[in-house]
Amino acid sequence: MKNNPIGIFDSGVGGTSIWKEINTMLPDESTIYLADSKNAPYGAKKPKEILRLSIKNTELLLKMGCKLIVVACNTATTNAIHHLRENYDVPFIGIEPAIKPAALKSNSKKVGVLATKGTLSSALFHKTSNDHASGITIIEMEGAGLVPLIEAGKIDSKETKELLDKILQPMLKEEIDYLVLGCTHYPYLMEALRELLPKHIQVIDSGEAVARQTKAILEKNGILRIKGEEATYQFYSNGNASVLRSLLGITGKNVSIDSLDF
Structure with a gap:
């Protein structure tokens, strides 16, 4: 064994x-x-x-x-x-999305979570948020369309970067200082995230x-x-x-x- x-x-x-x-x-x-x-x-x-x-x-x-x-x-x-x-x-x-470490370290008390609809709507996700993010505003965004692009090998494409930028904008307007990646596909977008996010925003995944x-x-x-x-x-x-x-x-x-x- x-x-x-x-x-x-x-x-x-x-x-x-x-x-x-x-x-x-x-x-x-x-x-x-x-x-x-x-x-x-x-x-x-x-x-x-x-x-x-x-x-x-x-x-x-x-x-x-x-x-x-x-x-x-x-x-x-x-x-x-x-x-x-x-x-x-x-x-x-x-x-699970790494909400706990992001919530503990956040200075702005605003944390973005980028995940799929199935994760964001689940009971376990909401329990994790409630247990570890007291006093923290969680800004949830569904990464609709990102997984099919990654599966198609289009990680560095203009199409992917434009979609990612559009998805990130509501979180940036809320002035998050941490972004939690709630899908195992999303770490492959790290290079694009570094280009699109202000330097002070930290990105966390669960790997x-x-x-x-x-x-x-x-x-x-x-x-x-x-x-x-x-x-x-x-x-x-x-x-x-x-x-x-x-x-x-x-x-x-x-x-x-x-x-x-x-």
């Missing part, structure tokens, strides 16, 4: 931003990543459909022998992780915190990988695998990036 892989899934390629953080912190762990690009974005879907897709991905990763599953999707976490933990025996790591939690849960359950053979990194996409390859930018005999219908 210790040498079994960590499973990771997302509604497409965005969760590779989480994979990179996990791989940096736990380079000896083998991983299997599922990019459910065919069904991206989850954020526009109804809760019942998000749950169905999350179950589908979970069961495939379990068939592949995964010892722990990271739900590398904010929308899937907020809509499905409780069910997954109740119904499957492996540990699950979820993702490093998820990696720390993954390590802690592996240690707690006694399932950290035993060093020996080189770790393997497998990536599967049911969409355009070339987008996955370009975002990852990794090669080697221990890396496989393939198309898979799931």
Whole structure:
């Protein structure tokens, strides 16, 4: 069990931003990543459909022998992780927008959250906001249209930058000093965000915190990988695998990036 892989899934390629953080912190762990690009974005879907897709991905990763599953999707976490933990025996790591650290550090007491509709409308998101943002004004903006552009490999396009600028404007008018990224696709827009945001605005995502939690849960359950053979990194996409390859930018005999219908 210790040498079994960590499973990771997302509604497409965005969760590779989480994979990179996990791989940096736990380079000896083998991983299997599922990019459910065919069904991206989850954020526009109804809760019942998000749950169905999350179950589908979970069961495939379990068939592949995964010892722990990271739900590398904010929308899937907020809509499905409780069910997954109740119904499957492996540990699950979820993702929530990093509202707490932003709220603690904000001087203007105004924090922007950029996320999908499915995350912003979820009960878990509102609980997190209520628990950690007392006295803070949260300005929520739905990043409608951003995920399809990232999935299409248009991260640096004029179209993407113009849409992002339009979405950011209401938050800038409110004079936020922190922007929380509430979707694992959005860290890939960091370069554009740096161009569009005033320099004093800090951008926070959940990647490093998820990696720390993954390590802690592996240690707690006694399932950290035993060093020996080189770790393997497998990536599967049911969409355009070339987008996955370009975002990852990794090669080697221990890396496989393939198309898979799931």
